[in-house]
Amino acid sequence: MTELKKHTPLFDWHRAHGANIVEFGDYLMPVWYQSARNEHLAVVSRAGLFDTSHMAVIRVFGAAGYDLLQWCFTRNLDACVGKDGAPLTDGKCVYGAFLDEHGHAIDDSIVYKIKDGEYMVVVNAGMGGPVAKHLAEQAKARGLEVKIVDLTDQLGKIDLQGPGAIKTMAKVLQAPEAVFDKLPYFSAKGHFDPESALAGQVRLADGTPILLSRSGYTGEVGFELFVERSRTVAVWEAILSAGTEFGLIPCGLAARDSLRAGAVLPLSHQDIGHWTYFHHPWPFALPFTATGAGFSKPFLGSRALEQAAGAPYTLTFVGHDLRKVDSHDARVYLDGQEIGIVLTCVTDMAIGRHEGRIYSIASPDQPAGLAVKGLSCGFIRVGPQLAPGTTVELRDGKRSIPVVIETDVRPDRTARKALKSFL
Amino acid sequence: MYPSDLKYTKNHEYLRDLGDGTAVVGITSYAQEALGDVVFVDLPETGARFDAGAEFGTVESVKTVSEIFMPCTGQVLEVNAELEAHPEFVNEDAFGKGWMIKVKLDGPLGGDLLDAAAYARLVTEESH
Numbered sequence: 378m379t380e381l382k383k384h385t386p387l388f389d390w391h392r393a394h395g396a397n398i399v400e401f402g403d404y405l406m407p408v409w410y411q412s413a414r415n416e417h418l419a420v421v422s423r424a425g426l427f428d429t430s431h432m433a434v435i436r437v438f439g440a441a442g443y444d445l446l447q448w449c450f451t452r453n454l455d456a457c458v459g460k461d462g463a464p465l466t467d468g469k470c471v472y473g474a475f476l477d478e479h480g481h482a483i484d485d486s487i488v489y490k491i492k493d494g495e496y497m498v499v500v501n502a503g504m505g506g507p508v509a510k511h512l513a514e515q516a517k518a519r520g521l522e523v524k525i526v527d528l529t530d531q532l533g534k535i536d537l538q539g540p541g542a543i544k545t546m547a548k549v550l551q552a553p554e555a556v557f558d559k560l561p562y563f564s565a566k567g568h569f570d571p572e573s574a575l576a577g578q579v580r581l582a583d584g585t586p587i588l589l590s591r592s593g594y595t596g597e598v599g600f601e602l603f604v605e606r607s608r609t610v611a612v613w614e615a616i617l618s619a620g621t622e623f624g625l626i627p628c629g630l631a632a633r634d635s636l637r638a639g640a641v642l643p644l645s646h647q648d649i650g651h652w653t654y655f656h657h658p659w660p661f662a663l664p665f666t667a668t669g670a671g672f673s674k675p676f677l678g679s680r681a682l683e684q685a686a687g688a689p690y691t692l693t694f695v696g697h698d699l700r701k702v703d704s705h706d707a708r709v710y711l712d713g714q715e716i717g718i719v720l721t722c723v724t725d726m727a728i729g730r731h732e733g734r735i736y737s738i739a740s741p742d743q744p745a746g747l748a749v750k751g752l753s754c755g756f757i758r759v760g761p762q763l764a765p766g767t768t769v770e771l772r773d774g775k776r777s778i779p780v781v782i783e784t785d786v787r788p789d790r791t792a793r794k795a796l797k798s799f800l
Numbered sequence: 801m802y803p804s805d806l807k808y809t810k811n812h813e814y815l816r817d818l819g820d821g822t823a824v825v826g827i828t829s830y831a832q833e834a835l836g837d838v839v840f841v842d843l844p845e846t847g848a849r850f851d852a853g854a855e856f857g858t859v860e861s862v863k864t865v866s867e868i869f870m871p872c873t874g875q876v877l878e879v880n881a882e883l884e885a886h887p888e889f890v891n892e893d894a895f896g897k898g899w900m901i902k903v904k905l906d907g908p909l910g911g912d913l914l915d916a917a918a919y920a921r922l923v924t925e926e927s928h
Contacts, residue, residue, distance in 0.1 A: 397836065412891075413862040414837040631836065631862050699839050700860060724839065724862065751839065775858065775865060 385430035386533050386609040396629060402502030404431040407629040414726050414751075416632035420595050421727040421739050421787075423624030424541030426617055427633055429601070430609060433505025434528040435498040437512065441521035442496045449475055449515050450488055451654070453664035453674045458563075462667075465490045470563050470590060473662045474654055475500075475508060476678030480685060482649040484508055485662070487592065489565055491575065497588075499601075501645045505529030515677065532569060533609025537616055538599035538636075540739075540791055541623030543799035546589075546600055548619040551580045556589065557796045565590035569603040585612060594633065596640025596790040598799060638755050639725030639787035641693055647704075648691065648720045648756045655682050656762070657691035658784075689717065690762050694769070694780040695735060696753035699724045702773035709757045710770040710777075717759030719771055726751040728787050740789045753778065754786045801920065802828065803895055807871065807909065808919035814895065815871040815913065817905075825871060825901050827859060829894040830923045835861035838890040843879040843900055850874065852910050856901065859890065871913060874903035 383404045391398065396407030407428065409416060419425045437445065447454050452473035456462035465471055470489040474482045484504045489497040500508045509527035516523045537546060547553040556566060556579050567579025569588045576586035588603040604612050617625060634644065641658055643649045649657065663682070664673045672679050707719035727738045729749035736743045763769065767782045791799075802808065807815045812831035816824040832838060840860040850856050850870040857868045879901050883889060890898035914922065 409836055409862070412837050414839065635862070701865060703865060726839075726862075773865075775867070 383431070383530065385428055386606050387428045387430060387613055390610055390613065391428065391627075394627065396627075399630065401630055402431055404502055406431060407627070408631045409629040410627055413629065413631035413635070416626060416628035417635050417726045418738065419624060419626050420539040420597050420628060420632065420636055421737065422540070424537065424539035424545055424599070424620055424626075425595075425628035425632065426613065426620070426625060427536040427538065427628050428613070429534045429536050429633075430532070430606075431502035432534055433500050433502070433508075434532050434534070434603065435500065435505055435509045435512070436526040436528065437496040437498060437523055438494060438526070439521075439523040440494050441516070441523050442494065444519070445512060445516050445521050445523055446488060446496060446498075447674060447676070448519060449512060449677050450486070451476060451663050451676060451678075452488070454488075454490070456664070456673060467492045468564050468566060470565055470592065472563070474649065475511065476654055476676075476682075478678060478681065480653050480655065480678040480681030481651045482645070482654045483511060485643065485645045485649060487590075489590070491568070491573075504645075531606055533604045533606050533612065535602045535604070535609070535613055535616065536593050536595075536599065537602065537620070537625075538593045538595040539597050539625075540799055541620060541625055542597075542599035543796050544623050545616060545620035545625055547800065549581050549615050551582060551584075557800075560589075560591050560796060562591055562793045565592075569605055571605070581612060581615065583611070583615070587612070591796075593792070594640075594642055595636035596642070596787060596792050597636070598791040598794055598796070634721075635723045635725055638721055638723045639728065640790055640792070641786055643756065644721060652758075653681065653685045653688040654678065655685040655688045658693050658756070689758050689760055691720065691756055691758045692763060692782050693784065693786060694755060694757055694771075695728075695783045695786055696778055696780045697730065699726070699751035699753060700776070700778055701753045702771045702776060702778055704755065707771050707773035709759050710772060711759075711761070711763070711767070716761060716769070717757055719755065719757050719773075721755035722753055722771065723755055724751045725754050725787050728752050728754075735783075735786070735788055737787050737789050739791070752786075753780065802830075802916040802923075804916045806895070806916065807913040808916070808922075809869065809871045809913060810922060811869050813868060813871050815909070816895075816899075817909070821905050822877060823872060823874070823903055823905055824899050825856075825903060826894060826899045827868060827890065828919070832891050832894045832898070835859060835863060835866060837862045838887045841880075841883040841887050841890065841900065843883070844876050846876050846879060848876045849906075850876075850903075860887075868900065870903075872903065872909055873906040875906065876901050877904050878902040
């Protein structure tokens with residue numbers, strides 16, 4: 378059946394380098410190379426390189442693109458940047474979701490404002506087609522003149538993540554100082570499209586134009602790179618060889634999964650999906666007003682969310698050791714009563730508990746002799762709202778593990794730190 | 801590739817018959833590779849008795865939690881206590897340092913155990 382599955386431009390590279398391959402969202406992807414554990418630890422303490430070309434890019438052209446996204450996307454484009462809620466300006470990007478009229482999540486996404494009249498929408502594997510269709514239908518229904526281009530399987534996407542990512546990137550870029558200047562968390566420069574006037578902003582040493590985004594999905598500092606599909610393997614190899622001296626290694630989807638859970642980030646269609654997108658650990662992804670009493674704009678799904686006071690709660694948990702339950706078939710119990718289901722349960726290999734506190738291998742204040750073996754973590758969806766510190770039990774038929782409701786998982790993550798502190 | 805002096809199960813456990821009525825049990829190199837990094841091994845208490853085919857423990861990897869089954873009927877004489885601190889021994893040396901339990905055999909070995917050549921054929925079929 379493998380013939381029916383899709384490949385990224387790096388598939389042959391992955392196979393040639395001993396990757397274990399799994400199916401994910403219709404694609405055959407590396408799940409790990411030698412060791413998922415080492416790959417997870419590398420991103421927290423050194424650097425890791427991920428093939429994320431299975432994700433899809435949609436371009437939205439036309440002045441009405443703003444109106445379309447303002448209606449379809451869960452962030453208010455006029456008030457979504459930084460703590461003070463500044464507008465989304467050229468070169469900035471923002472995380473949110475696309476909902477249907479029931480307030481259910483179609484997919485989560487990062488939306489980039491490239492310039493006036495041009496947005497870029499990045500969605501999950503296999504979602505380029507459905508989201509592009511959804512946007513086109515909504516544009517038609519609202520009489521908005523836009524051009525929507527689904528670039529599924531036409532680009533390469535590479536994520537370079539971890540504290541060593543910055544020095545690595547500096548080695549492969551032309552004029553790295555200029556590129557890194559004024560490139561805060563959730564901003565981007567350059568363009569993958571050689572025709573774009575922005576293409577000259579960011580080029581690799583060999584002249585390849587890239588769109589360089591200061592983002593990622595691991596909780597650690599780094600970049601997402603978008604390139605023309607035909608350039609993907611060359612770019613991947615150039616970065617990998619530049620980063621070897623900083624401990625950079627290729628990483629698979631297993632490490633990406635455990636890193637994102639430790640960073641309290643959802644996996645679409647597992648932690649968010651066809652249920653009400655409300656009462657979850659990502660309130661920043663909804664356009665709440667400053668008081669939190671309502672939304673600052675109407676949007677597709679907002680009416681359903683306004684009536685969602687009784688919706689179940691998605692909560693973050695952390696275990697007491699590294700043992701997991703099978704998230705496909707595990708239930709949550711509070712005082713012996715079944716209250717919900719497990720959405721994600723993985724092990725963040727870079728953390729451990731000491732005297733009630735969670736430390737990471739990157740924590741500057743970790744106690745001497747701290748032996749980090751990893752802690753299970755993830756998300757549950759339950760009926761009642763539970764306060765942080767509450768212990769619940771996860772049972773999967775084989776085992777039962779006590780876990781604690783928490784607001785955060787892996788401490789001392791680097792994602793938001795200034796780039797210059799890594800140079 | 802699979803030691804010829806061992807017996808194997810279809811569930812990817814191996815049994816090393818020590819010839820004195822005892823045997824050492826673990827999971828094969830193929831099993832550990834499919835599981836990925838082993839992070840925790842849950843083994844029984846010394847003295848526990850199991851029938852052939854019964855679950856005697858679990859191996860937890862980054863990917864999943866898998867049951868491990870007895871290749872023979874017998875009583876646990878010893879467990880590999882080193883795996884508590886070093887579960888990675890299962891990955892590094894499945895047929896050596898990664899052994900799991902030593903058992904006192906109860907009766908003859910079952911006829912459904914595979915020799916190395918038959919096990920290699922099974923693995924080839926499974927991985928295609």
